[in-house]
Amino acid sequence: MARRSEAVVVLGRAVRTPRGATGLVIAGCVILVAVIGPAVAPYSSTEFVTAPFARASRAAWLGGDVLGRDVLTRTLNGGWELLAMAAVATALGVGVGAMIGVIAAYYGGWWDNVIMRAVDVILAFPQLVFALLLVSILGPKIWLIVLAVAISHAPQVARVSRAAALDVSERDFVKAMQILGIPGRRIIRRDVLPNLTSVLMVEIGLRLTYSMLIIAGLSFLGFGLQPPTASWGLMINENRVGLIANPWGVLMPAILIAMFTIGVNTFTDAVAHASLGVGRRSTEPDPLVGLVAEGATT
Amino acid sequence: MTAPSEDIPVTAEASVAAPAPGGTPRLAVENLRIIMRPSRHQPEVDVVDEVSFTVQPGYVLGLVGESGSGKTTVALALLGLVKRGLAIGGGKVLIDGRDILALSEHELQKLRGKTVAYVPQDPSSALNPVLKVGTQLREVFAVHGGDEGRLTEVMAEAGLEDPGPILAAYPHQLSGGQQQRVALAMAFACRPRLIVLDEPTTGLDVTTQRRVLDTVRGLCRTYEVAAVYISHDLAVVAEIADQVAVLYAGRLIEIGPAREVFATPSHPYTRGLMRAVPVLESTYELHGLAGSPPRPGSRPPGCFFQPRCEFAVAECELRQPDLITVSGTGHAARCVRAAEITALSATLALASERSAPSAEEPVLTITGVSVSYTNKPVLRDVNLVVGAKQSVAIVGTSGSGKTTLARCVVGLHKDWTGTITFAGAELPPGVRGRTQDQLRRIQFVSQNPYSSLNPRHTIGQIVGAPLAHFHKLGGREHRQRIEDALTSVALRASFAARYPDELSGGERQRVALARALVLDPDLLVCDEVTSALDVSVQAAIVELLLRLQAERGLALLFITHNLPLVRSIADDVTVISAGQICERGPVTQVLTEPSHDYTRQLLADVPAFGTDDPLTG
Numbered sequence: 001m002a003r004r005s006e007a008v009v010v011l012g013r014a015v016r017t018p019r020g021a022t023g024l025v026i027a028g029c030v031i032l033v034a035v036i037g038p039a040v041a042p043y044s045s046t047e048f049v050t051a052p053f054a055r056a057s058r059a060a061w062l063g064g065d066v067l068g069r070d071v072l073t074r075t076l077n078g079g080w081e082l083l084a085m086a087a088v089a090t091a092l093g094v095g096v097g098a099m100i101g102v103i104a105a106y107y108g109g110w111w112d113n114v115i116m117r118a119v120d121v122i123l124a125f126p127q128l129v130f131a132l133l134l135v136s137i138l139g140p141k142i143w144l145i146v147l148a149v150a151i152s153h154a155p156q157v158a159r160v161s162r163a164a165a166l167d168v169s170e171r172d173f174v175k176a177m178q179i180l181g182i183p184g185r186r187i188i189r190r191d192v193l194p195n196l197t198s199v200l201m202v203e204i205g206l207r208l209t210y211s212m213l214i215i216a217g218l219s220f221l222g223f224g225l226q227p228p229t230a231s232w233g234l235m236i237n238e239n240r241v242g243l244i245a246n247p248w249g250v251l252m253p254a255i256l257i258a259m260f261t262i263g264v265n266t267f268t269d270a271v272a273h274a275s276l277g278v279g280r281r282s283t284e285p286d287p288l289v290g291l292v293a294e295g296a297t298t
Numbered sequence: 299m300t301a302p303s304e305d306i307p308v309t310a311e312a313s314v315a316a317p318a319p320g321g322t323p324r325l326a327v328e329n330l331r332i333i334m335r336p337s338r339h340q341p342e343v344d345v346v347d348e349v350s351f352t353v354q355p356g357y358v359l360g361l362v363g364e365s366g367s368g369k370t371t372v373a374l375a376l377l378g379l380v381k382r383g384l385a386i387g388g389g390k391v392l393i394d395g396r397d398i399l400a401l402s403e404h405e406l407q408k409l410r411g412k413t414v415a416y417v418p419q420d421p422s423s424a425l426n427p428v429l430k431v432g433t434q435l436r437e438v439f440a441v442h443g444g445d446e447g448r449l450t451e452v453m454a455e456a457g458l459e460d461p462g463p464i465l466a467a468y469p470h471q472l473s474g475g476q477q478q479r480v481a482l483a484m485a486f487a488c489r490p491r492l493i494v495l496d497e498p499t500t501g502l503d504v505t506t507q508r509r510v511l512d513t514v515r516g517l518c519r520t521y522e523v524a525a526v527y528i529s530h531d532l533a534v535v536a537e538i539a540d541q542v543a544v545l546y547a548g549r550l551i552e553i554g555p556a557r558e559v560f561a562t563p564s565h566p567y568t569r570g571l572m573r574a575v576p577v578l579e580s581t582y583e584l585h586g587l588a589g590s591p592p593r594p595g596s597r598p599p600g601c602f603f604q605p606r607c608e609f610a611v612a613e614c615e616l617r618q619p620d621l622i623t624v625s626g627t628g629h630a631a632r633c634v635r636a637a638e639i640t641a642l643s644a645t646l647a648l649a650s651e652r653s654a655p656s657a658e659e660p661v662l663t664i665t666g667v668s669v670s671y672t673n674k675p676v677l678r679d680v681n682l683v684v685g686a687k688q689s690v691a692i693v694g695t696s697g698s699g700k701t702t703l704a705r706c707v708v709g710l711h712k713d714w715t716g717t718i719t720f721a722g723a724e725l726p727p728g729v730r731g732r733t734q735d736q737l738r739r740i741q742f743v744s745q746n747p748y749s750s751l752n753p754r755h756t757i758g759q760i761v762g763a764p765l766a767h768f769h770k771l772g773g774r775e776h777r778q779r780i781e782d783a784l785t786s787v788a789l790r791a792s793f794a795a796r797y798p799d800e801l802s803g804g805e806r807q808r809v810a811l812a813r814a815l816v817l818d819p820d821l822l823v824c825d826e827v828t829s830a831l832d833v834s835v836q837a838a839i840v841e842l843l844l845r846l847q848a849e850r851g852l853a854l855l856f857i858t859h860n861l862p863l864v865r866s867i868a869d870d871v872t873v874i875s876a877g878q879i880c881e882r883g884p885v886t887q888v889l890t891e892p893s894h895d896y897t898r899q900l901l902a903d904v905p906a907f908g909t910d911d912p913l914t915g
Contacts, residue, residue: 006754172750173760176813179708180764181729181737190763194754 006197013274020270027263030256034079041073045230049073053242053249063246066238075252078230082219083260085146086211092150093211094204097157098196104158105165106188116162119155127152128214135223145224149214153207164199168192198275205268209261216257232257323352324524325359325376325492326392332371332380332548333387334594343595345384346371346548353492353541355522358515360539360556362532362571364832365803366591368548369528373494375399376526377414378406393492412442415485419497421477425469431480432465435487442488456483457513475506479513486517493518495527499534503695503859508903511538530832532575533862533905536560541628544568547591547602550621554629560907564624564631564640566607574837576862578889578904584866586838590802601633609635660719661686661821661853662707667716669702669877676702677714677877684821689847689854691868691885693861693900699877700857701745704825707855708742721820738768741814745826747806751798757784758794761812768817783816784809787842804835808842815846821853828863840867861904865889873897 014020043049050057050064057063062071104115122130131148138144168174169192177187218224219233227234232253239249332346346368353359363369374380376391378398390397393413398406410416418424426434435453439446453461456479469477478498485493495514499507515538518525529535535542535556542559544552544567552565563569570587589606592598598605604614613634621630624640633639662684669677677699684690694700705711707718712728719725720740726732744750751760761780765771771779781791787808798806807827814822824843828836844867847854856867864871865885872882873896881894892898 172744172746173752175710175744176742176750176810177763178729179710179737179742180767181732181734182763182767191752191755195752 006194007201010198010201010271010275014267014270017270017274020267020274023263023266023268023270025263026259027267030079030260030263031083033076033256034083037076037079041070041076043070043073045069045074045077046228047073053239053245055246056248062248062252065235065246065249066242071235071239071246071249071252074230074235075232075256078232078235078253079256081142081225081229082212082215082232085142085149085215086208089146089149089211089215090153090204090207092146093153094157094200094207096150097154098161098193098200098203100154101158101161101163102165102188102192102196105162106169106184106192108169112162115158119158122151122155123159125152127210128217131214131218132221132223135218140218140223140226142225145215145218149211152214153210157203157207160203161196161199164196165192168195198271201275202268202272205264205271209264209268212257212260212264322395323392324355324394324522325353325526326390326395327351327372327376328390328392330372330375330389330391331387332368332375332384334384342387344387344548345594346375346545347387349389349545349548349550351541351543351550351553353524353526355491355524356519357540358518358525358527358538360535360542361526361528361545362530362535362542363545364530364571364591364834366593367545369530369545370496371548372545373416373496373526373528376492376494377410377416411438411490412488413491415488415490415493417478417481417485417493417495417498419500421481421498422469422474422501424481425477427469429468430465431467431469431472435465435480435484438484438487448487452487453480453483455486455513455517456480457509458483473506474502475510478502478506478510482510482513482517486521486523489521490523493523493525495525497529497531498527500529500531504861504900504903504905505695507534507905511905514538531905532560532571532833533907536907537905544571547597548594549602549618549632551603551633552629552631553621554625555627558625558627558629562640564629564636565603565633566609566635566639567603568631569639569642570606571834574834576837576840576860576866578862578865578901578906580865584837584840586804586836586841587834588838590804603633609633609639611635659686660684661688661721662855663717663719664703664707665717665719667703667706667714667718669699669706669711669714675877677706680716680874680877680879682872682879682882684853684855686820686853687847687851688870689856689868691856691858691864691871692874693858693864693871694874695859695900697876698874700874701825703874704742704823704855704857708740708823709737710742734768738764738817739820740823741817741819741821742823743807743810743814743825743827746830747803747810748830750810751806753798755797756794757789757796757798757801757809760798760809761794761816764813764817779816783812786815786846787812802835803831804838807831807835807839811839811842811846815850818850819852821855823855823857825857826859827856829858829860836863843867861889861900873900 015024046069048068049070050060050068052064052066052068054060054064054068060070060072062075065071065074100115100119104112130152134148135144174187174191177191215224216233219231220237222237224233225231235253236250243250328350330346330349331344333342334345335342349372351359361369361372371381371384375386378401380386386399391399398409401409435449436446450461458464458476458479464472464476472480499510502510511534514525517523527535527538539556541554542556543550544565546567552559552563552568559568560572563572573585574587576584587606592602600615600617601619604610607614619632619634621632622636623630624636660683664680664682667677667680668675680703692700692703702711706714709729709732714727717724720736725736729737758780761783762776765776765779780794784791784793789805789808789812801809828839831839840863843854846852858864868885870882871885871888873880873888873894875896880896881888881892888897889901892901
């Protein structure tokens with residue numbers, strides 16, 4: 001009997017809840033705008049279409065920005081790079097953080113102490129300040145921003161996954177593998193990590209929204225993508241002086257960032273709920289779980 | 299323990315109409331039905347149905363059943379509670395004639411603790427860890443308006459003679475036995491009319507268990523409290539209960555005076571349970587019950603036990619049998635052949651005594667092994683020999699160091715001193731230093747089958763993991779070896795594709811055994827492998843271990859706290875207490891003529907089915 005992996009089961013369950021569906025639709029809209037935006041944009045993002053901060057017109061549906069470029073075009077173009085950077089930073093941060101946390105938990109002792117103290121040091125810096133520090137020293141390069149955000153995520157992910165892995169590492173099925181003399185890295189890969197799926201999925205969702213906010217925040221502060229590139233964070237900064245003349249230049253990117261954050265967070269919330277009880281009797285109706293568990297401890 | 303008198307006022311459903319002598323019973327349960335509705339669109343299914351019994355003041359009713367039989371569900375209903383997802387579907391719970399199921403939540407709240415008290419299974423989680431014991435006990439008086447001056451008296455009654463230090467302590471500073479006594483003191487504090495005890499001695503060692511049982515019984519008698527004692531341990535129920543009610547799949551299948559039910563069980567299920575319980579006095583062949591109880595919603599037509607029943611006839615499939623009275627004392631069973639089975643029950647085969655195999659060369663020799671955790675000795679100078687094909691049991695209470703010893707042998711614990719020799723070669727302390735051959739030949743099965751199998755892997759992957767590590771076999775041979783291992787533990791080869799959460803506890807433990815056996819080891823270390831299982835499942839696992847040992851010539855190191863079980867499984871036994879060996883020798887000698895005081899005490903405290911042996915009776 002083939003069985004779907006836990007990730008698929010949990011995601012499927014989450015999507016079927018009202019909360020999960022709402023979150024997915026909201027975040028999905030933003031992703032859609034970012035991905036197909038560049039293809040449908042009416043102008044080039046550096047083309048001067050109107051007067052600076054021109055009001056919405058038939059030629060420029062959302063008016064012009066600080067230099068008279070089309071706000072709609074820049075909005076459609078300014079998302080994908082941001083999303084891609086956030087995704088890569090998240091994958092990197094969660095991947096590295098989970099590895100560090102699991103290794104610390106599994107091997108324990110000296111490893112645990114050294115790794116977790118190092119983690120504590122990085123944790124002492126606020127995420128944004130840490131990223132700013134790196135970027136302001138080495139210059140605003142895209143890879144560096146991604147790396148800085150990833151590094152600032154890793155310690156927090158490490159903490160969470162260490163706690164979860166500690167529990168799994170103490171279980172008897174891990175002991176059963178250790179007794180056979182199977183090397184630790186294989187036990188971690190085969191037995192420990194698959195049992196952390198739910199925890200890591202929630203972590204990915206949370207970190208994705210944080211990545212997005214930090215990267216957009218860095219752009220706003222001038223440390224992200226440089227002009228004339230269109231980017232939502234940068235757009236907010238550029239256009240805030242004309243907020244009264246043409247609010248769309250600030251509102252559109254701000255709304256999209258907010259929608260994405262809220263959507264992903266809502267969906268993650270649903271995933272966290274859906275993951276409860278998975279891996280036990282997931283095929284049974286809920287009230288039975290109590291009955292089955294009744295005998296488990298006697 | 300005094301034997302209950304002949305005229306025990308017990309009423310089965312069949313005799314409800316005629317009230318028992320002694321007036322209104324303290325507790326009367328009439329046709330209790332508890333239902334579950336899996337979802338809005340599905341029909342309701344009954345979890346518990348047609349449960350009726352009465353308990354007189356001062357008497358103890360033992361409610362016996364295996365996992366999922368509904369015993370805890372019934373117990374909670376006596377307090378007017380139901381688990382989430384369940385609802386009372388009908389029937390009455392009368393305490394002194396008053397139906398508590400008809401009361402409002404507010405009235406029930408006043409009732410609980412004052413009229414009905416509850417003693418939970420695990421006192422360490424029932425007591426609030428951040429409040430001192432004294433605070434928690436005084437709270438009971440504060441809520442129910444008792445006299446706080448009685449605090450010392452109440453504690454003394456529960457066997458806590460020196461209350462001062464205990465009142466000032468936090469729950470974690472007390473031992474398990476003391477915690478359970480505090481829970482008892484809380485329950486008896488307001489002189490309840492009825493007390494419900496849900497497996498209160500499960501986590502305790504036999505000596506503590508014996509004292510707690512005596513206390514409960516004494517308090518019930520003195521204050522005319524009716525008690526319902528829930529347990530899966532038949533011997534414990536035999537010790538404490540005047541009457542016993544056996545639950546199977548949510549139905550009462552047998553009820554009657556405890557002594558009579560255990561001596562001459564009238565239902566095939568009760569009979570099956572009795573045949574599964576190891577007894578201290580003699581070596582019986584243990585027989586497990588095949589199959590597992592039907593779950594709510596998927597119960598068969600007719601008698602629920604019929605698919606597993608060796609006495610089933612055509613009629614059993616047609617309708618649910620009524621309770622049939624088999625004797626004048628209120629003994630009744632829900633079986634059409636009850637009378638026949640009552641007459642049958644004395645016939646139980648005595649197994650031949652295990653003859654210790656002639657002293658073959660030792661496969662495992664433990665010499666002077668000591669272990670300390672942070673300067674506190676856990677094991678002190680332990681010596682032990684396991685001969686080839688021999689079965690050696692290590693018996694001790696919790697904290698005696700027996701599990702630590704097992705972990706030293708398999709290499710999970712590596713900070714020990716002394717020597718352990720396996721097959722002529724000295725074993726390095728940890729797994730890392732050992733050769734592939736040593737690792738393969740010593741296998742370990744752990745206590746809890748619910749945590750020993752990776753929930754993300756199929757049974758085939760679980761059993762195949764050791765195989766893949768030690769032998770790089772081709773796909774076909776690999777699968778064949780897995781199939782063979784599963785077949786040898788009496789599981790179908792098709793189990794290889796299943797996941798652990800689709801398996802029962804007994805099946806899981808078989809998988810754990812298959813994982814150990816797939817490598818064809820010489821020594822199998824079993825750490826309390828049956829303690830998480832129901833008695834009928836335990837018997838089946840023991841049957842299996844004995845068969846495997848005989849077939850494969852395995853040496854067995856069997857760690858347990860269950861003394862009667864040792865008799866069925868081991869040739870030699872070593873008794874261990876506080877990290878030191880007290881006594882060792884052939885099983886029959888140690889169990890019949892113990893030379894050490896500690897062993898004698900342990901033996902005396904083991905709950906038993908009364909003075910004359912009910913099985914041979």
